[in-house]
Amino acid sequence: MAVEYAPKGLIGLLTPQANTTVEPEYYILLPQGYAHINGRLMSGKPTIEERLVDYVDKLDHACDQFANAPIKAVAVGCTGASYLVGRERESRVLAEIERQRGVPAFTAATAVVASLRQLGARRIALASPYPAGLTEASKGYWESQGFTVSRIASAPMDHTQFHPIYSMKADTAGGLLHELAADDTDAILMLGTGMPTLRPLLAANASSRVPVLSCMLCLAWMGVSLADGQPAPLEPWLKGDHWKSRLPQG
The missing domain is CATH 3.40.50.12500 (Rossmann fold)
Incomplete structure (x- = not known):
């Protein structure tokens, strides 16, 4: 219907x-x-x-x-x-x-896992908006799915805002990608669904030698x-x- x-x-x-x-x-x-x-x-x-x-x-x-x-x-x-x-x-x-x-x-x-498998990616770099504990849990999850996490870049968190992740700007995500660009990986993944990612995602995929994905x-x-x-x-x-x-x- x-x-x-x-x-x-x-x-x-x-x-x-x-x-x-x-x-x-x-x-x-x-x-x-x-x-x-x-x-x-x-x-x-x-x-x-x-x-x-x-x-x-x-x-x-x-x-x-x-x-x-x-x-x-x-x-x-x-x-x-x-x-x-x-x-x-x-x-x-x-x-x-x-x-x-x-x-x-x-x-x-699970959508990210399916995407990475379609791309044939095994080694991934992570751009994380999370506090350290959740970033580490994320690494364990991706490894349990058969991926190797080669590098992680973490965003600074502003705890004065209504929410330290949901109040982030897209420029923050873009800055993390620059930190990961030189790493030898099959794909770069911007973590989380709260950090705005679409503008940096589009810009990165126009020039990156590896695919850049967001959740x-x-x-x-x-x-x-x-x-x-x-x-x-x-x-x-x-x-x-x-x-x-x-x-x-x-």
Whole structure:
């Protein structure tokens, strides 16, 4: 069943409660004919680590927000939770959602894994917006998926803002890429769904000798691939063929 603004596919998108980046970037990244509806991952836990794990504990309940909308997939716009609960638990939770809801479910992290495998990448460099503990958990997650993390560049965090990650600027992400550009890797990955990445992603892929990905780009690519029933080629996505004209000017 198609809906007016999504004749090619409607995606159910779950976004962390205070995240200000997932929805606008997903809207920009989706090609014409696809759309998303959004639900929020909610938690009252006091620390970021506790909230991220709580999101996973409540993930099936969060899907109730989509009710009977004719979505073709559930996209979880969060990577930090994957790092903390680990690959095996993440896989079990997603499989149970698919069993109960009848549509595939994936996280930003599993979308990145699928993207890297399509590219044949094994050695990856990470641009991280996270505090040190979460960055280290991220490294462990990617290694559990069979990748070698060759280098990490971390962004400075401003704790005076409403959120140290969601308040970051795209220039911060771009600066991290410069630190990683000389490393001998198969791909560079900008971590997280809260740090704005689209402008630096586009600029980097115009000149980088290796592909540069973001978790948000992979999240949108995976949603479209599942809606279509087959993986889309990644290269046009990395070049911004269908989405660069939609970036706000200025």
